[in-house]
Amino acid sequence: MSRRTLLRGAAVGAGAVALPSLLAACSGGPSGVTMGSNASDAVPKKAFAEAFKAYEKKSKKTVRVNTVNHENFQENINRYLQGTPDDVFMWFAGNRMQYFAQKGLLSDISDLWRDFDGFTDALKKQSTGLDGKQYLVPYYYYPWAVFHRKSVFRDKGYDVPKTFDQYRALAKQMQKDGLVPFAFGDKDGWPAMGTFDYLNMRANGYDFHIALLRGQKSWNSPQVKQVFDLWRGLLPYHQKGANGRTWQEAAQTLAQKKAGMTVLGLPHPGQQFSAADREDLDFFPFPEIDPAHGQDAVEAPIDGFLMSKKAKDREGAKDLLTYLATPQAEDVYLKSDPNNIAVNSGADTAAYTPLQKKAVQLVSGAKQISQFLDRDTRPDFASTVLIQAIQQFLNRPDDIDGLVNDIERQKKQIFSAT
Template sequence: MPRRSLLRGMAAGAGAVALPSLLAACGDGPGDGVTLGSNASDAVPKRAYADAFAAYEKKSKKPVKVNTVNHENFQENINRYLQGTPDDVFTWFAGYRMQYFARKGLLADISDLWRKFDGFSDAVRKQSTGEDGKQYFVPYYYYPWAVFHRKSVFRTRGYEIPENFDQYRALARQMQKDGLTPFAFGDKEGWPAMGTFDYLDMRANGYDFHIALMRGEKSWTSPQVRQVFDLWRSLLPYHQKGANGRTWQEAAQSLQGKKAGMAVLGLQHPGQQFTAQNRADLDLFPFPEIDPAFGKAAVEAPMDGFLMAKKARHREAARDLLSFLATPQAELAYLKRDPNNVAANGGAGTQSYDALQKKAVRLMAGARQISQFMDRDTRPDFASTVLIQALQQFIGDPDDIDGLVNSIERQKKQIFAAD
């Protein structure tokens, strides 16, 4: 998950400098088949995608020529790639990350395909829609963020799942008295803390305010944002110390080792640190309610999927592949190999899911809004050059909230005025 480099590359891409593509597209492609640019260079997702594409080839009798590029390099060069000679279809992200390239005119409108899609919720459709109201994105899987814990620890200690923020803090205090670190926490990479901020903001101020804040439409010096940092400051004494020097893997391992009681992470993260034997002991609950007016309606669930390049050379073949990738059959072919995600299509069912995936599905079933994570819901240059450093600064010195929010707001105005 090299998000810092990902964001740095996206920030550079925001300058729209048309340098030669560093991603080697696949030429004219094989006959009536389709070329696909993939960032799934890690072994598990690479094999999982191969299974899905093989299922399509078997069904359609049309070949898919996959151009897999190192995950980090793909992200760093995506802007140049799309302005050069891109593949017909490529892997990418929902929400603002998709909308950014749609606004630049680099994506193909697939609204007519969406009219035939079935099984996607209104919240998923919204994350697949550009600012112009057209659909560009085929959602494939998501991994919700929640509060993870071990069932056996809660059962042995008699802990109850907290429903609201006061109960959440009370549980943290009790864990601390019991000799546990309440919250496993590592922010060395700069992005893990973003999930905690997002949930605090959405629970205290609502989804609409949070998204407006990410889009530069609300002030970071507002009372609402100050409240978010005040709430977070009240939780920090229960977090692992030295978080800015700890990786997310190390934090998740402390949860796995029963040294910490809880961790705010995405489904993929603790799932990768638990073995098949003890994964059954891993559980989650939604981030607790802060303001009853907003409840727990918003869920943080980054969503990955596919886009069609505006410059696609095999348009009909690309559209045919996208139509297949929107089906439960295609998503289940992937998840059979990679169980640390959940199908975006509700028609995929849960028969093949383990208990944790089923819990994630139930979490999403109650969602009225879906956020995509801070570094996906705002400008990449703002996330990489301001927010990463600001949150790490807060973790290191949580007492200067005034100085922090004033600094963020000043830099935000400069960056968003650059458009």
């Protein structure tokens, strides 16, 4: 999945070029509610097809799924919603949803939420616009953590690090043992954001992190400089040339036992492991930096479904969304895609893999949950400033002052604009 295009699509205006297939999504064809899908990868595409098939069998209604390449869907999302969108479409919680709700491109589904069951207050908050109305049906989440292979840790005698000093010492030992300590690829511009988020939340706390991304804290503050300085100290243990490597290529080196660790989301490394090797995949929470903040915060993005403002079959859309909010709908999906976690408390977790069960424990024990850097800030700031800034840092990590001063200058321009 590429967030570079996701962010670009969220930030551009009505003049963006849109794919004909997107704009024509609702122009005629057989009856039934239409679904705009960005699930173009084989595993999630099959899993969603099973979920929609279960709905059709139950409701005797039809779902017309319009699947578009994931990157193209994200790149054209703004124009898509302003053109002739599908009745329902896949998107993201938090700021990613609030951005389009503020622009009047989503339908209020607060009436449906009054009858929803199994969603926590935190999930409801992530599905709520700045106007206090609900717009999203959450479907699954996936935590970010430090992934590794059990067999490598066992064979090398490595202990799971709890503190940042232990983390750095482990990386140093892995390097001595001939391993690349951190598999790392940032060609798409977003994977490195997970490392930044954890360093910031562990060093400065969740509240500072969120305030920073909302433009309420200075990027050239001592706190942010510390984050980049901590990261700079880890870079010698990262794969070189990260800006030219995809996250898939990085995760493959973990699967091949060439790298010892990687910071990614739950679905990412597992997709690069063979079925026979998947049970060897494990993770640990990002280590503590400041005891005052411990390991309290967990990065766990939430994905779900929204109804477009221009939905033609509004009743059909609401009926489908009501079904997708049930634990049964999540059970069907996760049977084919075990790389995510159901959000509904009524979902059947008996078939969860050990990794999924561990992910549930990680998130349920968190005191704060973040949505990921590009979902917790303005899309234009993330796409036009932060992607380039982080990639610049990875190429030239020694000019931290110049880097943060430049970010702060651009932040003021963007956040002062309407």
